[in-house]
Amino acid sequence: MSAESLFAQWVAPARRRSVLDIIGLALPVLAALSAMAWRVFGPSVALAMAVLGVGLALLIARKRAISHDRAWLIRRLDATRPDLEDSSALLFLPPAIPTPLQALQRARIADRLDQGSPHDLAAPWSRGWLIALSCAAVLIVVAMVLWPRPGEGPPPLAPSQEGIAAAPGLPRLIAQNLRILPPAYTALPKRDSARLDAQAPLGSRLEWTLRFDPAAEAPRLLLVDGKPVTLRRDGDSWIAGMTLDRSFLYRVDAAAGRGPTPPLHRIDALPDNPPQVKALSPALTLVKPGQRIWTPAFAATDDYGVAASARLRVTLAIGEGENVTFSEREIPVSGTGAARDRRFAPSLDFARFGFAAGGDMVVQLIVRDNRSPSPQEVRGPSVILRWPSARAPESSGLEGMVNTTLPAYFRSQRQIIIDAEALLKRKGSLSADRYLANSGTIGNDQQILRGRYSQFLGGEEEGEPTLPTADAQGHSDGDGHDHGPPAKASAGFGAPEDVLAEFGHPHDESPASSLDPETRAILKKAVDEMWGSERELKQGRPDLALPYANRALRFIKEVQQATRIFLSKVGPELPPIDPSRRMTGERDGIASRTLPLAGVKSSDGPAASAWRALEGSAAPDLTALGNWVRANEGRLPDPLALTAAIDTLRQSPRCAACRARLQSLLWTAMERPMGQALPRRRPDDMGARYLQMIGGGGS
Structure with missing residues (x-):
């Protein structure tokens, strides 16, 4: 070996x-x-x-x-x-x-x-x-x-704060504890409350541990406007539990309706607010000489925590006018810092994205919070990086104008077609809900663009656009027309000057001008096709919307390619003046111009009736008032306090303090009255004589 x-x-x-x-x-x-x-x-x-x-x-x-x-x-x-x-x-x-x-x-x-x-x-x-x-x-x-953890095992009971005096044979609450177990995504610890009133995150688990003396037979938790919650016995204590899905009022009924009415207790459900995204970089930045990397910074905050990873939507626009090419992609990014206050600062390489001179890069951060299930997703503000072309450098004085006109490129008719075609290509990789939501977003853009054109045909502007579209090209000096002095800054989209700059030359004053019938007919066709495109997009059918969108674009290009658009001058159509009646004081045929006053409809009928009843000595209709509170709880400042005041007055109808409390809450809950039309002030003696003389009654 x-x-x-x-x-x-x-x-x-x-x-x-x-x-x-x-x-x-x-x-x-x-x-x-x-x-x-x-x-x-x-x-x-x-x-x-x-x-x-x-x-x-x-x-x-x-x-x-x-x-x-x-x-x-x-x-x-x-x-x-x-x-x-x-x-x-x-x-x-x-x-x-x-x-x-x-x-x-x-x-x-x-x-x-x-x-x-x-x-x-x-x-x-x-x-x-x-x-x-x-x-x-x-x-x-x-x-x-x-070994029990804090919040586990039998909780320590605190003395009751009901304030009900002992009565022979009637059980009453003598010890209490309310345990709150927040959802796991909040990362909040369990806690015990010695009081039966509490505030807890929405979705928390609530567990009551109560003790009665003498022993109760069937105690319950009576929810106002809800079903009772039955307690079960556990040794000398009674316990109950439920998931907090809304704010509510309740009382502990130990004697099954016998004896005095227990006081109300309040549980407030604290909703999970969506995350907030703030751009730390300027809204518009110009590329510096030699720059090849851009690092936009965002801050995302949330009450319970932002997810560590997010998505960055990068949109590139290369070119000018209708020759703009667009591309869009989403990349994953990671944040730094605490969960409730994360910072996202991705580095974007120009060569990787194909970003070159004469283009614009728009980035938008999409974050989610840690809510489980159904995390909330929020899109942050857009940040723009502009790379001016070498042949048309932009000075610092144009930054304001660039910031104003740039978003119009993303709502042009051609861009709507590009977005719809891109969505069709990604249909197989998207869920049905996401596909429908993206199609609806493009439909909203189509609606805004349709509103921009329809206002020129006498319709009202839809949405709140503030910018001109990018579907029309202007004209330059030297084309044989007198363009007048330099145009002033537009007060917003919809001004007639903007329309003429898009579709023709403003030969007349804009308030007294209108499009000629031929141009108007072409624009009417474009708006009709936009309507069909919008309808199909909002129904999640971009494939059926594309024919409408393409026809609308052809009509718009037809208007753009017109060599001249003549506008007929339109002035106010006033009735002819009768010179024979001048300076005669005759008032025959002159009708009164007094407009009738229309009453304002209000939904505070039950509340106003209850307030007037409380103002006097009548009994208010508490049932109708309670229904009104439930129907309007979304706009009321504190619906639970109002419900508690109604319930208290229902239990003690002769309580003057309860009536005053309910009346004060109703006053703050009702809508503020609008300004009333005041009657004309009565004239003095001299004014009365003057009115009498011009009215034909003077001597």
């Missing part, structure tokens, strides 16, 4: 026992530490500690096994085998023995080596330490499992 084979045979049992012994000692320690970490920090920290501990134990065991090398084996054989005559090193020498004496001694001890076993060299098991550590680990694990 070779020296290497002999060494591996005699060292293997010792190495194996060393590894198993270390792992056996490490497992109880890891179990105890993981149990404590799970109890204090939660399961994620406990799992991480267990994985780290196992890795450390394996590293120590490997190092201990490697220490059993050839030198260790020689020392061990010489120490435990006297018959080897301290010559065990000769067994592991190479075959080429230098002297005959060493060869003779090697042969002698090789025969004696087989009289022993390799297992005799292994170190003994650490039984004492293993038993002690295992017992300690078991005790620690059991203690961690049984």
Whole structure:
């Protein structure tokens, strides 16, 4: 047998026992530490500690096994085998023995080596330490499992605050506790409240623990405008639980309707607000010389935390006017900072996105919060990077104009067609709801564009556009027309000057001008086709909307390609003046111009009636008032307080303070009255004589 084979045979049992012994000692320690970490920090920290501990134990065991090398084996054989005559090193020498004496001694001890076993060299098991550590680990694990966490186990009960005096035979509430378990996504701890009024996040678990004296038979939680909640017995206490899905009022009914009415308690459900996204970079930035990377910065905040990853929508616009090419993509980005206040600052390489001179890059951050299920998604403001072309550099004085006109490119008729075609290509990768939502968004853009053109035909502008479209091209100086002085800044989209700049030359004053019939007919066709495109897009059918959109674009281009659009001058059509009646004072045929006053309809009828009844001594209709509160709770400042006041007055109809309280709440809940038309002030003596004279009654 070779020296290497002999060494591996005699060292293997010792190495194996060393590894198993270390792992056996490490497992109880890891179990105890993981149990404590799970109890204090939660399961994620406990799992991480267990994985780290196992890795450390394996590293120590490997190092201990490697220490059993050839030198260790020689020392061990010489120490435990006297018959080897301290010559065990000769067994592991190479075959080429230098002297005959060493060869003779090697042969002698090789025969004696087989009289022993390799297992005799292994170190003994650490039984004492293993038993002690295992017992300690078991005790620690059991203690961690049984030891109650804050908010677990029987809660401590606080004295009742109902204020109901004891009565013979009637049970009353003497101790109470309200436990609130917020949803996991809020990362809020469980808490116990000594009061039965509380505020909790929407979706929290509410658990009541109540104690009555004398023992109650069937206590309940009576919800105002809701079903009663039955309590179940648990020893000397009664417990109940429910999920908080809305704010509500309730009272603890211990005596099943006997005795005095318990006071009301209030639970307010705090909704999860959507995240807020703020752009830290300027709304418009120009590319600097030599710049090749852009790092827009955004800040996202949320009451319970923003997701660590978000999406960045990048839109590129290259070209000018109708020759603009668009591309859009979404890339994942990661945020930094605390969960409730994250920062997103992605680095965008121009070469990667194909961004070049004469283009615009628009980025928009899309974030989600940590709500589960159904996280809320919010789109942040857009940030624009403009790379001016070399032939038409923009000065700093044009930044305001660029910021105003740039978004018009994204709502041109050609862009609507591009967006619809892109959506059709991505149909297979989108869910039905997402596909319908994207199609509806394009439909909204089509609606805004339709409103821009329809206002020129006498219709009202839809939406709130403030910019001209990018479907029309202007004309330049030197075309043979007098364009007058430089145009002033537009007050917003819809001004007649903007229309003429798009479709023709303003030869007349804009307030007294209109499109010629031929141009008007063409625009009418374009608007009709836009209407068909909008209808199909909002129904989630962009494939059917494309023919309408393409025809609308052709009509718009037909108007743009017209060499001249003549506008007929239209003035106010006033009745002819009769010179014979001038300076005569005759009033025959002159009708009164007094306009009738229309009454304002209000939905506060029940509330106003109840307020007037409370103002006097009549009994208000509390049923109708309660229905009015439920129907208008979305706009009321505090519907629960109003409901509580109604319920209190229903329980105590003769309570003057209760009537005053309800009346004051109604006054703040009703809509503020609009300004009334005041009658004309009566004239004085001189004015009366003047009116009499011009009316024909004077002398």
